[in-house]
Amino acid sequence: MELKDKCVVVTGGANGIGAALCRRFAAEGARAIVVADLDAANARAVAREVGGIPAPLDVRRPDAIAALIERVEQETAPIDLFCSNAGIAVAGGPETSDAEWTACFEVNVMAHVWAARALVPRMLARGGGTLLNTCSAAGLLTQIGSASYSVTKHAAVGFAEWLAITYGGQGLKVSALCPQAVRTQMTAGTEGGGVAGVNGMMEPPEVAEAVVRGLREERFHILPHPEVHEYVLRKASDIDRWIGGMQRLQARFSPDGMHAKT
Numbered sequence: 001m002e003l004k005d006k007c008v009v010v011t012g013g014a015n016g017i018g019a020a021l022c023r024r025f026a027a028e029g030a031r032a033i034v035v036a037d038l039d040a041a042n043a044r045a046v047a048r049e050v051g052g053i054p055a056p057l058d059v060r061r062p063d064a065i066a067a068l069i070e071r072v073e074q075e076t077a078p079i080d081l082f083c084s085n086a087g088i089a090v091a092g093g094p095e096t097s098d099a100e101w102t103a104c105f106e107v108n109v110m111a112h113v114w115a116a117r118a119l120v121p122r123m124l125a126r127g128g129g130t131l132l133n134t135c136s137a138a139g140l141l142t143q144i145g146s147a148s149y150s151v152t153k154h155a156a157v158g159f160a161e162w163l164a165i166t167y168g169g170q171g172l173k174v175s176a177l178c179p180q181a182v183r184t185q186m187t188a189g190t191e192g193g194g195v196a197g198v199n200g201m202m203e204p205p206e207v208a209e210a211v212v213r214g215l216r217e218e219r220f221h222i223l224p225h226p227e228v229h230e231y232v233l234r235k236a237s238d239i240d241r242w243i244g245g246m247q248r249l250q251a252r253f254s255p256d257g258m259h260a261k262t
Contacts, residue, residue: 001215003028007077012086014042020204026050059086059111066118084112085134089149108152128171133160135176137228179224
């Protein structure tokens with residue numbers, strides 16, 4: 001996929017990876033960039049910077065996602081690329097509250113589902129389109145210190161896989177963006193990105209560059225940190241050995257055997 005002259009929507013577009021995507025897409029010559037975020041002030045600022053359209057959005061509301069898609073398609077242009085990028089992380093294990101588990105599922109999984117529900121039929125009717133779902137390397141591996149983040153990001157990868165398998169023959173392109181630690185609000189205050197930063201902290205523009213390459217090559221997995229590919233192969237080839245290695249990593253970052261802050 002080439003971004004030139006395309007209509008793009010980016011959720012979580014006001015900060016971090018989302019804002020970097022908007023800037024990079026603008027540099028590629030995107031026709032329209034919709035910067036959607038709960039942070040309306042920063043969404044407006046990024047939209048002004050890239051010549052885009054700000055759109056206040058709470059991705060925990062399926063009606064709001066559907067309304068945004070309808071408005072863009074009716075008032076701007078058919079959506080060529082929808083980046084379901086908004087995400088949240090909560091530290092903790094099974095003791096994480098039900099409300100926090102629900103919030104993680106709604107933002108990290110159901111927002112992808114609700115976007116697909118509203119947009120996939122439109123894309124298929126016109127012969128195709130592209131979905132980019134931000135899933136995290138945690139969705140391929142795990143997230144030490146956060147059960148809810150690990151579980152919901154695995155679900156996000158699973159849903160992206162299902163979409164690609166089910167609709168790929170009808171022209172739908174799907175990519176799962178799976179970085180490790182990136183210098184964003186989510187990693188702020190965690191030295192070096194914590195356990196996710198074992199291979200270094202990446203800057204958002206580097207992730208955006210990887211996304212442009214991945215979209216151009218129509219790759220399903222977009223892995224800004226190349227080490228993740230090797231880790232996935234190790235996990236698949238010997239799961240018990242891989243779990244043992246992750247247990248050692250757990251001990252390294254959380255000597256008390258409980259969970260590390262992420």
